[in-house]
Amino acid sequence: MELASIEKLVKKYLNAETSVQEETSLRNYFLSDNVAPHLDEYKLMFSYFQFNKDETYTKTIQLKPENTKRKNLKWLSVAASVVLLVSVYVGKTKYDEYQERVLAEQTFAKVENALKMLSTNLNKGKSAFNNLYAYENTVNKIFKAK
């Protein structure tokens, strides 16, 4: 292409007034080997654009989520809830046992006290019997004497 028309296009290009087709012809010109020296900077620009376009996404596209991590998280929460349930259950039974034991000790103490009281009172009553014996002895003595 003629230099004059290229220069015109370049001016339009700088003002962002070129169409895609015009830019393609500019690109072709600047990527060729005979570029006018005073337009050297455009050569750099266009070769960079071209060069950049060659860069591609090389990784394989993965359409499934990274399962392992999410699954692990899911299972982790399941395991945590199970552990929580078990610990609550065990704790509850232990606590109940403890409560029961305390209650048993208390009732035991009460019964013990009651029994002690009973036995002391019984002993008191028993001493009263001695008087009865004294009476019986004297009665026997009297009847024997007859």
Place this chain on the structure above:
Amino acid sequence: MNQSDFLKVVLPFKDKVFRLAKRLLVSTEEAEDATQELLFKLWKNNEKLSDYKNVEAFAMTMTKNYCYDRLKSKQASNLTLVHSNYKEKDTSLDKRVEYRDSVNQVHQLIENLPEQQKLIIQLRDVEQYDFDEICKMLDMKPTAVRVALSRARKTIREELIKKHNYGVS
């Protein structure tokens, strides 16, 4: 839409998504992650996908928004972008190897542009979308696109001339 149909739709523009993501996010790894994420998002919405007339434009818009979000969250967590590595993976383009240094100069210059101009330069000068498509993708008015593009092109050119003259004198 089954998997192979989806891939048929997606494959033609996956590289464009990747390049756009790389333009904004700078690092190749991040761009790869972003591309994977976006394609997966598209696949999850594949029932709705057939309702869109232009899946490609839709994907580019998604890419733009996704990258903006990433950049925002990065700034929020006070991470700075580290991009000392401008080497490209492809070595097959032997004939352009001699340009590489100066070509990388252009890369750096584009890096310094505001994000919107980066996007427009990428979409127009690299991917060669026409203005209507760019307007749709970026949700901008045509005049605004033209102004931004013109500014970006002029900036790159002036900076290149500056560097060139500096090297000579």
